[in-house]
Amino acid sequence: MNYVFEGYRREDGRYGVRNHVAVLAVMDNVNGIVRHLADLVKGVLPIPVWYGRGQFGADDLMFRRAQKGIGNNPNIHSVLVISLEKVSAERVAKSISESGKRVEWISVQDTGGSIETITKAMRILLDMTLAASSQKREQVPISELVLGVECGGTDTTSGIAANPTLGFVADRIVDAGGTVYLTETSEWMGAEQMLAKRASTPEVANQIWASVSRIENDALGRGVDIRGANPVPDNIRGGITTIEEKSLGAIIKGGSRTVEGLLDYAVPTTGRGLYLMDTAAPAAESMTGIAAGGAQIILFSTGQMNIMGCSVAPTLKVTGNPRTGEFLRDNVDIDVSDILTGTALDVAGERLFSEMLAVAGGKYTRSEALGDVDIVISRIQPTV
Amino acid sequence: MSIKAIILHPQDNVATAISEFRKGERFIAGEVSIKIEEDIPFGHKFALIDLPVDAVILKYGEAIGLAGANISKGMHVHVHNVESQRGRGDQGENK
Numbered sequence: 001m002n003y004v005f006e007g008y009r010r011e012d013g014r015y016g017v018r019n020h021v022a023v024l025a026v027m028d029n030v031n032g033i034v035r036h037l038a039d040l041v042k043g044v045l046p047i048p049v050w051y052g053r054g055q056f057g058a059d060d061l062m063f064r065r066a067q068k069g070i071g072n073n074p075n076i077h078s079v080l081v082i083s084l085e086k087v088s089a090e091r092v093a094k095s096i097s098e099s100g101k102r103v104e105w106i107s108v109q110d111t112g113g114s115i116e117t118i119t120k121a122m123r124i125l126l127d128m129t130l131a132a133s134s135q136k137r138e139q140v141p142i143s144e145l146v147l148g149v150e151c152g153g154t155d156t157t158s159g160i161a162a163n164p165t166l167g168f169v170a171d172r173i174v175d176a177g178g179t180v181y182l183t184e185t186s187e188w189m190g191a192e193q194m195l196a197k198r199a200s201t202p203e204v205a206n207q208i209w210a211s212v213s214r215i216e217n218d219a220l221g222r223g224v225d226i227r228g229a230n231p232v233p234d235n236i237r238g239g240i241t242t243i244e245e246k247s248l249g250a251i252i253k254g255g256s257r258t259v260e261g262l263l264d265y266a267v268p269t270t271g272r273g274l275y276l277m278d279t280a281a282p283a284a285e286s287m288t289g290i291a292a293g294g295a296q297i298i299l300f301s302t303g304q305m306n307i308m309g310c311s312v313a314p315t316l317k318v319t320g321n322p323r324t325g326e327f328l329r330d331n332v333d334i335d336v337s338d339i340l341t342g343t344a345l346d347v348a349g350e351r352l353f354s355e356m357l358a359v360a361g362g363k364y365t366r367s368e369a370l371g372d373v374d375i376v377i378s379r380i381q382p383t384v
Numbered sequence: 385m386s387i388k389a390i391i392l393h394p395q396d397n398v399a400t401a402i403s404e405f406r407k408g409e410r411f412i413a414g415e416v417s418i419k420i421e422e423d424i425p426f427g428h429k430f431a432l433i434d435l436p437v438d439a440v441i442l443k444y445g446e447a448i449g450l451a452g453a454n455i456s457k458g459m460h461v462h463v464h465n466v467e468s469q470r471g472r473g474d475q476g477e478n479k
Binding site: 155156157159160189190191194236238239241242243244245248249252340341342 | 387390392400401402425426427428429441443444446447448449461462463466467468469470
């Protein structure tokens with residue numbers, strides 16, 4: 001079966017499921033301007049950031065890599081980069097323009113302040129928006145999809161209904177020649193032996209052990225009792241007893257295929273297949289890493305309801321908890337709680353896969369339509 | 385007839401309640417028939433067989449912890465009577 005979606009072709013040969021004109025803040029000191037611009041030209045996607053200066057070494061490299069990856073995401077048609085001064089504006093703009101897409105930059109200090117910047121920016125964004133809105137979608141095989149899988153607000157239904165359903169879709173994408181990102185390193189703890197067994201090479205298996213070990217040692221060094229920290233209280237209330245149980249139920253969302261590699265945070269791959277990405281567990285940072293890695297869509301399983309999506313990659317909320325499906329229905333894109341009353345996994349899986357294709361072709365997700373979205377880049381060291 | 389608990393893998397020795405169980409109810413699935421010994425909340429587990437101290441608790445066909453106390457068939461299996469194995473640095477033996 002050859003599955004297709006309708007996507008926007010990008011200059012670098014990749015395809016987007018959205019055609020955003022983005023305005024990106026290089027540092028937090030221009031967030032106000034970025035937010036204003038989103039209200040002034042139709043459809044503009046604001047990407048404000050926290051921090052962005054006083055960062056050094058690995059922390060700075062990771063931040064810049066994530067910013068570049070976000071700008072490069074295939075869901076973005078064109079980018080206007082804004083900074084206070086021109087050195088950083090030009091540097092960030094240049095890194096994103098390597099993708100071939102149109103990137104412009106504005107330095108507030110060289111333009112004459114925030115009002116002049118907004119005026120100049122509006123003209124650029126207007127031009128970009130007219131171009132983006134003229135572009136047509138074309139038919140694309142699902143091998144061109146990079147899918148992120150995410151979970152949050154986990155309860156026992158996550159591991160027995162929603163996550164297996166995500167895994168069904170993940171397997172189909174991988175089998176069709178696409179790519180899947182499985183993240184949240186701390187959630188592999190307790191299940192790393194299963195992931196290592198599925199690694200494509202011994203090196204990848206060692207990377208899996210090493211990344212989980214690093215997280216454990218970091219936590220111990222900070223005096224954190226891992227067992228106490230994970231499962232978190234709302235997991236325990238929902239019935240998850242140990243970190244192993246939570247992790248086994250979590251990694252199922254990535255499907256069952258070979259683990260081709262392990263990527264650092266916000267590092268994209270041109271490889272095909274299932275990849276692990278080393279990220280924090282909280283959704284905002286994890287989804288940002290996924291989007292910076294080039295994912296166009298995110299499937300997000302949630303038992304108790306985490307409403308948040310990624311502003312760059314439309315995020316589908318999938319629940320296996322019938323109470324959530326009813327009481328929090330405004331935020332639920334797909335309800336697979338009927339698995340708990342006998343619906344076969346592949347029936348639920350097809351339901352999710354169909355909705356994912358619809359979203360890929362333009363249908364909004366609830367978090368997208370409601371604006372329950374953001375971008376949050378991880379930090380690994382404090383600002384100086 | 386609605387299913388009230390899920391057994392995820394044939395090797396599992398716990399089932400996960402997808403409906404609340406009251407003490408004294410019976411869980412029946414195929415050839416399995418278990419008298420529920422305690423109230424089991426939605427999403428929580430109960431034992432399918434007797435699990436003595438240190439018995440490996442199996443869910444998804446994999447170890448999710450060890451029994452921290454003697455657990456009888458039909459009893460609630462959760463944080464009060466299960467020990468995680470993650471705190472024992474057992475990566476070495478798994479590598």
